[in-house]
Amino acid sequence: MVKTRFGIWVGALALATVFGSGGVMSAETIKIGIPVGLSGANSVVAPSVVQAAELAVAEINKAGGVIGRQLELIVADDGSGAQGAQKAFDSLVFQKKVDVLISMETSAARNAGLPIVNRGRVPFIYTSFYEGRSCSPWLYVNAWVPEQQVAPIVDYFMDTKRAKTYFLIGSDYAFGRGMLEFTRAYIDQRGGKVLGEEYLPMDGTDWTAIISKLKASGADALITSTAGGAPNVTLTKQLRAAGVDIPYGNLAVDEGTARNMGADAAGIYISASYITDIGSAENKRFLKAMMAMFGDDLKTPNDLSVPEYEGVYLYKLAVEKAGTTDAQAVVDALGEVAFQGPRGRIQMNKQHHAPLTMYLAQVQADGGIKLINSFKDVDPGEQCPNL
Amino acid sequence: MVGVLVLDIVTTAAILFAVATGLMIILGVMKLINFAHGAFLTIGGYAAYVATSLGWNPWLAIPFAALVGFLLGVIVEHVIVRPLYARPLDAILATWGLGIIIGQLITIGFGRQVQFVESPISGAIDFLGQSYSLYRLVLVVLALAMGAALTALLYFTRFGLNARAVIMNEDLARGLGIDSTKVRLLTFGLGAALASMAGALITPLISVDPNLGLPWLVNSFMLVLVSGVSIPGLMVAALILGGAQVIVSTYFSAILGGLTIVVIAAVILRVRPQGLTSG
Numbered sequence: 001m002v003k004t005r006f007g008i009w010v011g012a013l014a015l016a017t018v019f020g021s022g023g024v025m026s027a028e029t030i031k032i033g034i035p036v037g038l039s040g041a042n043s044v045v046a047p048s049v050v051q052a053a054e055l056a057v058a059e060i061n062k063a064g065g066v067i068g069r070q071l072e073l074i075v076a077d078d079g080s081g082a083q084g085a086q087k088a089f090d091s092l093v094f095q096k097k098v099d100v101l102i103s104m105e106t107s108a109a110r111n112a113g114l115p116i117v118n119r120g121r122v123p124f125i126y127t128s129f130y131e132g133r134s135c136s137p138w139l140y141v142n143a144w145v146p147e148q149q150v151a152p153i154v155d156y157f158m159d160t161k162r163a164k165t166y167f168l169i170g171s172d173y174a175f176g177r178g179m180l181e182f183t184r185a186y187i188d189q190r191g192g193k194v195l196g197e198e199y200l201p202m203d204g205t206d207w208t209a210i211i212s213k214l215k216a217s218g219a220d221a222l223i224t225s226t227a228g229g230a231p232n233v234t235l236t237k238q239l240r241a242a243g244v245d246i247p248y249g250n251l252a253v254d255e256g257t258a259r260n261m262g263a264d265a266a267g268i269y270i271s272a273s274y275i276t277d278i279g280s281a282e283n284k285r286f287l288k289a290m291m292a293m294f295g296d297d298l299k300t301p302n303d304l305s306v307p308e309y310e311g312v313y314l315y316k317l318a319v320e321k322a323g324t325t326d327a328q329a330v331v332d333a334l335g336e337v338a339f340q341g342p343r344g345r346i347q348m349n350k351q352h353h354a355p356l357t358m359y360l361a362q363v364q365a366d367g368g369i370k371l372i373n374s375f376k377d378v379d380p381g382e383q384c385p386n387l
Numbered sequence: 388m389v390g391v392l393v394l395d396i397v398t399t400a401a402i403l404f405a406v407a408t409g410l411m412i413i414l415g416v417m418k419l420i421n422f423a424h425g426a427f428l429t430i431g432g433y434a435a436y437v438a439t440s441l442g443w444n445p446w447l448a449i450p451f452a453a454l455v456g457f458l459l460g461v462i463v464e465h466v467i468v469r470p471l472y473a474r475p476l477d478a479i480l481a482t483w484g485l486g487i488i489i490g491q492l493i494t495i496g497f498g499r500q501v502q503f504v505e506s507p508i509s510g511a512i513d514f515l516g517q518s519y520s521l522y523r524l525v526l527v528v529l530a531l532a533m534g535a536a537l538t539a540l541l542y543f544t545r546f547g548l549n550a551r552a553v554i555m556n557e558d559l560a561r562g563l564g565i566d567s568t569k570v571r572l573l574t575f576g577l578g579a580a581l582a583s584m585a586g587a588l589i590t591p592l593i594s595v596d597p598n599l600g601l602p603w604l605v606n607s608f609m610l611v612l613v614s615g616v617s618i619p620g621l622m623v624a625a626l627i628l629g630g631a632q633v634i635v636s637t638y639f640s641a642i643l644g645g646l647t648i649v650v651i652a653a654v655i656l657r658v659r660p661q662g663l664t665s666g
Binding site for chain 1: 389394395398399441471499501502506509510511518519520521522523591592593595596598601602615632633635636640641642644645
């Protein structure tokens with residue numbers, strides 16, 4: 001039942017998007033464009049992202065808006081891919097004339113949208129973790145890059161699990177390969193050894209031969225970076241069915257997917273900038289507010305949706321600092337403002353990227369996530385040295 | 388390593404065989420390529436999900452999935468396939484559309500997310516000196532049992548006799564008083580039941596989501612075409628094509644391995660257009 005009602009909710013949201021843009025307040029509102037994958041690969045996570053943005057906007061509007069103006073959300077489906085993103089960005093930037101874009105998207109969609117952002121000269125806060133090194137004067141990123149995510153897992157395996165040899169498995173696409181290339185370099189740098197690196201096409205589900213190679217290699221630990229959803233689940237199930245029980249770090253699993261995998265996910269190590277378990281007052285207040293606003297329809301907040309919430313607040317602070325929604329003034333201010341959100345203090349001051357507190361956690365047999373260690377303000381490294 | 392390779396090949400072949408039989412039965416009797424085969428695999432996965440989330444024993448999920456598949460298959464045959472007997476190409480298109488509709492209905496009913504299905508057994512055992520997945524070994528036994536049961540059904544029952552008569556010459560069979568409409572109805576139900584059962588059988592190894600059946604559809608087609616539509620032929624085809632996939636994945640690259648079945652099937656069909664067995 002929850003799911004059916006959720007479907008209706010999405011429909012209502014789409015309608016609200018269509019009619020909302022011509023609404024009463026449009027003359028005075030500050031328009032926030034959200035191009036997001038409501039259909040396609042991101043469709044599972046996108047609703048949680050929209051919810052996070054809705055909460056931020058509702059809270060800010062209730063408190064009087066930004067420089068005396070109300071915020072208005074305009075959501076556009078980018079189809080999780082390049083073609084859809086071109087349409088979504090085009091319509092948001094040139095037809096709806098949004099003041100800012102704040103969104104989680106696939107790398108393909110971001111790459112397709114970025115030229116439009118540059119042409120339209122609007123600030124763009126990208127709130128999805130990604131493979132890194134996407135640079136534009138208009139682009140800011142408040143989510144993690146490989147430099148921030150990989151180190152906690154590898155360091156933990158090296159120092160606590162005494163793992164010297166590693167096996168890497170991934171899906172054959174930019175993010176999967178990018179993450180594992182970085183992982184390999186980091187393992188080498190730390191004096192470990194990578195015994196094998198294997199990929200399956202993105203839609204591949206038969207990991208038989210790769211798992212046999214992994215077992216034959218005798219590696220001390222396994223690190224994977226597959227496409228989200230099915231490849232991640234099939235790999236984990238087949239690993240467990242084959243009795244693989246070495247330390248297993250998964251760079252691509254989120255809390256929600258881990259829960260859905262049940263007992264098979266138990267023992268997996270994950271590294272994220274957000275887990276619901278974070279004990280800070282800001283996170284507790286955030287979770288409570290989400291629950292109050294969405295009730296049964298709430299999609300569990302996650303590492304992709306919480307940065308969206310914080311992104312809206314970072315934009316608010318930048319506009320207040322600039323005293324205007326003028327794009328250049330806001331972009332200049334975006335790197336200077338800091339927001340104390342559910343993930344901690346976020347400031348996008350490192351070449352348009354943000355130092356983040358990263359959490360190493362382990363999935364438990366009951367599907368819960370146990371926090372093992374946190375690493376404060378991990379630096380994103382050299383992402384955009386020319387900015 | 389060679390021991391593991393052999394086990395990988397045999398178990399992969401068993402999975403492919405189980406997944407493709409439903410498609411083959413329908414193609415053999417009805418001369419109909421059932422594009423909804425992938426959707427019936429998906430239905431099996433969700434039947435297993437429903438059964439285990441009701442708290443049933445995971446083994447019960449397998450016959451339950453077969454029952455659900457059979458009932459849906461019979462309904463589909465009656466409502467969609469039968470009116471198109473005289474238009475075989477349209478019937479194929481109709482099954483294609485049906486596959487899309489089933490996928491969307493599952494998405495509406497259950498959502499897009501991955502569902503958790505309890506496995507009947509998990510973990511590895513020592514087998515022939517190797518630590519190997521117990522469930523994959525069990526699948527080999529189950530696939531062989533499936534093959535044996537189907538052979539028995541086709542060669543030792545009245546339904547099988549009628550079905551074989553329809554396969555050889557439908558008009559003549561009808562002239563001899565065989566109710567070919569009923570044979571077609573039961574065959575489609577049987578094919579759907581087999582597909583759905585296979586979907587439930589592979590859930591411990593795959594992700595139960597609305598696209599569950601999709602990756603298996605193309606490989607199933609290739610196997611059935613290469614097999615020449617016979618049960619031993621399908622077993623041989625599964626061993627050859629599945630074996631080639633495992634060997635290429637192990638010694639070259641798993642990315643190439645994913646293409647192996649399609650490429651080798653194309654080569655075999657170039658050399659023997661009639662498939663491996665039919666003469």
